[in-house]
Ligand SMILES: CC(C)[C@H](C(=O)O)[C@@H](O)C(=O)O
């Protein structure tokens with residue numbers, strides 16, 4: 445019988461079947477960041493263990509670093525600079541490369557790793573960070589782990605893993621203009637629930653995924669974890685090969701030829717069987733915005749807040765009531781027209797060059813509405829430089845956006861900087877949990893296009909008229 449892509453990657457990396465439903469897998473790359481990586485490195489040292497292959501581990505400074513211009517180690521997170529300095533020192537001691545503040549490779553780990561050619565089709569890659577699944581967009585088996593597991597992976601280059609079930613999500617049909625990967629994944633989560641992917645490794649496929657850019661595939665995979673999946677991935681194709689070619693850590697010469705030949709097998713066989721298959725007709729996918737405090741609380745931008753009492757079970761009814769109170773909304777409220785205080789473009793979901801181009805195309809020659817604080821944080825220092833080379837920073841700045849250094853920034857308030865209490869923010873990030881972007885801040889997840897259109901309007905707005913050149 446045919447094998448799925450996940451089966452193939454699993455079998456390629458299995459060192460031993462441990463006989464209790466778990467396998468010992470070989471881990472090709474270990475990525476760390478200063479928030480959880482510092483703990484992994486500390487744990488390793490306390491156990492008296494050493495890093496087995498320092499050249500296969502990489503540290504990115506992203507979560508706690510300040511993103512305001514002119515930054516150094518100082519950060520708005522109380523005690524934050526200690527994380528930065530301890531991580532730097534421990535990585536230095538272990539001989540691990542650090543993409544540090546001031547390095548032109550610095551940025552959000554899930555943006556930097558693909559960009560540098562660290563994530564590649566077919567590799568196993570782990571990081572103590574839940575959004576490691578982003579890197580599945582290249583056809584890597586990439587998943588988030590805890591700090592203790594990260595210490596184990598650093599010491600042994602292996603991990604004990606329970607094999608996930610497999611799910612195929614096929615996106616077919618015609619994706620309407622104005623909708624993109626962010627809308628596709630929010631649609632999936634809204635329709636099947638935020639725990640719909642629990643226990644699965646999900647392969648995203650279908651004609652619409654094939655037509656997506658490699659960067660958009662990373663957006664899709666980024667939110668697999670918001671669907672509770674173990675990870676998400678997309679089989680590599682010619683676009684992937686073209687995208688990774690020539691990046692700093694990618695093999696060259698004969699090794700590159702061998703790599704491409706090897707990648708030809710990285711797809712699910714036609715007769716492969718999955719534990720679950722979901723088919724989505726993309727014709728139904730409009731630009732999506734969340735109204736509540738879970739990514740499943742999502743509706744088309746021109747929709748209204750649903751009645752909490754229509755939720756399928758008592759727990760969801762209660763969660764929706766609580767979400768409405770937190771968000772300051774009532775059933776039946778229209779999303780379009782809700783006044784906003786903030787607009788944020790950034791995060792490992794939507795901060796790559798293509799995202800910035802999409803937003804800039806709408807912002808060009810327009811101004812952010814008075815009273816809206818708008819911020820753009822490129823996903824990496826390389827993305828920032830590439831955007832500046834095209835003049836995109838001027839478009840953002842002339843529109844009234846702050847143009848930042850790279851990092852996680854206000855995707856996650858734990859970095860120290862945040863929006864205000866009760867402020868309503870449209871955001872290209874992936875989590876709208878209570879207090880995620882600041883104590884009491886109300887986050888509406890959406891695409892970069894919808895963030896840009898809303899920033900200009902001063903309220904949640906449909907990006908499609910602007911994209912059609914109207915208004
Ligand atoms: C701090 C880190 C462990 C966390 C994660 O695992 O995802 C963060 O990146 C997030 O997005 O909430």
Ligand code: SF4
Pocket residue numbers: 506507552573575790791792793851852855856873874
């Ligand atoms: S950008 Fe946000 S979601 Fe991504 S790793 Fe950083 S904090 Fe987590």
